[in-house]
Amino acid sequence: MSQLTSLLNDLLKEFSQQSSLMPNDLPKIQDMPNERESLANVINLLLKEGNVHHSDSWAAHMTPKTSPISILGQLIAASHNGNLLSPKLYPLMAEIEQQTLQYLCQLFGHQYGHFVAGSSYANLEALWQAKQSRLTDSPIVYAARSAHYSIIKACQILDLDLRYIASEHSEQLSIEALEHACKQHPPLAIIATVGTTTMGAIDPVSECISIAKRYDAWCHIDAAWGGALVLLPEHKSLFQSISKAHSVCFDPHKSWQQPKPASILLYQQPLSPILSEDSSYLEQSPMNSLPGSRGGELFLPLWLTLTHSGSDSLRQQTQQRLQQADLLVKRLEKESNWVVYPSNTGIVCFRPNKEIDLSPLIEQGVVSQAIINNEHVYRIVFASTHTQADALITVLKPYF
Numbered sequence: 001m002s003q004l005t006s007l008l009n010d011l012l013k014e015f016s017q018q019s020s021l022m023p024n025d026l027p028k029i030q031d032m033p034n035e036r037e038s039l040a041n042v043i044n045l046l047l048k049e050g051n052v053h054h055s056d057s058w059a060a061h062m063t064p065k066t067s068p069i070s071i072l073g074q075l076i077a078a079s080h081n082g083n084l085l086s087p088k089l090y091p092l093m094a095e096i097e098q099q100t101l102q103y104l105c106q107l108f109g110h111q112y113g114h115f116v117a118g119s120s121y122a123n124l125e126a127l128w129q130a131k132q133s134r135l136t137d138s139p140i141v142y143a144a145r146s147a148h149y150s151i152i153k154a155c156q157i158l159d160l161d162l163r164y165i166a167s168e169h170s171e172q173l174s175i176e177a178l179e180h181a182c183k184q185h186p187p188l189a190i191i192a193t194v195g196t197t198t199m200g201a202i203d204p205v206s207e208c209i210s211i212a213k214r215y216d217a218w219c220h221i222d223a224a225w226g227g228a229l230v231l232l233p234e235h236k237s238l239f240q241s242i243s244k245a246h247s248v249c250f251d252p253h254k255s256w257q258q259p260k261p262a263s264i265l266l267y268q269q270p271l272s273p274i275l276s277e278d279s280s281y282l283e284q285s286p287m288n289s290l291p292g293s294r295g296g297e298l299f300l301p302l303w304l305t306l307t308h309s310g311s312d313s314l315r316q317q318t319q320q321r322l323q324q325a326d327l328l329v330k331r332l333e334k335e336s337n338w339v340v341y342p343s344n345t346g347i348v349c350f351r352p353n354k355e356i357d358l359s360p361l362i363e364q365g366v367v368s369q370a371i372i373n374n375e376h377v378y379r380i381v382f383a384s385t386h387t388q389a390d391a392l393i394t395v396l397k398p399y400f
């Protein structure tokens with residue numbers, strides 16, 4: 001630890017002058033070596049830029065403030081830099097990976113899994129496995145239009161036929177429409193989202209799983225955002241259903257305040273080997289997952305967070321975020337006459353009922369824009385424990 005601390009101290013001392021640099025003056029890589037002074041300015045600017053996550057009205061995106069212990073985890077992983085393709089060489093890091101994986105498997109009620117660099121990769125891999133599983137020969141994938149765009153990309157890459165199912169209650173997939181579509185054209189896979197990107201809606205998971213079962217189709221749950229609810233007892237039955245899906249993904253780097261990338265793909269059956277060729281230089285090639293070289297970067301920050309602060313602290317943080325989201329909904333409903341779209345997962349969308357332009361707040365990272373039912377809405381995301389309903393009301397009030 002002292003080795004790491006002194007290395008960091010040296011670096012920070014070297015680069016700790018005050019900055020006066022503007023982003024356009026960024027030194028060019030091809031002009032290397034750059035003067036230390038200008039690099040120090042860039043580093044200061046970057047730290048300042050990242051500081052927006054500490055603001056209590058920062059709520060435009062799924063980008064939370066990260067905790068010091070998780071940052072330490074990432075630094076240690078980078079400094080360790082071992083490759084877990086050869087786990088015997090790094091028994092400690094390999095054990096930590098297994099522990100973190102087992103913890104998540106138990107939490108989500110799945111048997112197997114591996115870490116991935118984001119849920120876009122997880123969605124791609126889940127659909128790849130669905131195709132590989134040969135449950136059916138159908139190339140059709142059903143999802144609501146509110147599914148994340150990584151599903152479209154995955155289907156394009158895998159040459160699958162993505163078909164959108166109508167939604168009801170704003171963004172939730174309609175079970176009636178899904179039933180009808182499956183009857184007409186049985187699918188390879190059904191995707192249900194737990195926490196849609198735009199408004200945090202939860203698809204009817206249990207019904208999607210039952211329908212998938214009836215048609216011998218794969219059911220993948222994209223819980224990249226809403227997976228954080230797994231720690232809350234009031235959502236037990238949702239996660240009991242999720243445990244019966246073929247696969248589920250979750251992004252601790254969104255709602256558990258972890259540094260990116262930190263994602264997990266979990267599944268019920270060992271994945272069938274993707275490759276047919278083994279490599280000669282490894283004792284055991286990663287034959288049944290997409291990622292190759294990896295160190296502790298995807299899980300060590302989370303392991304340290306859990307062992308240092310405990311899962312209760314993650315639960316409390318999640319509860320706090322959701323309480324702040326509820327508070328904002330109530331205040332907006334009381335103090336403005338805007339249309340409000342609440343969710344159970346910490347995303348609040350709203351539509352001012354006249355021509356109100358919140359562009360200045362978009363630039364400040366307070367709100368983002370989205371479209372619901374062909375209507376433009378503004379969106380607030382409670383990803384950070386720093387985000388406060390009162391602070392948001394203060395900046396929104398002038399527009400009421």
Ligand SMILES: Cc1ncc(COP(=O)(O)O)c(C=O)c1O
Binds near residue numbers: 121195251
């Ligand atoms: C529901 C959902 N799925 C998948 C993703 C993609 O995750 P990542 O950005 O980690 O690749 C996102 C990102 O916002 C998301 O909201």
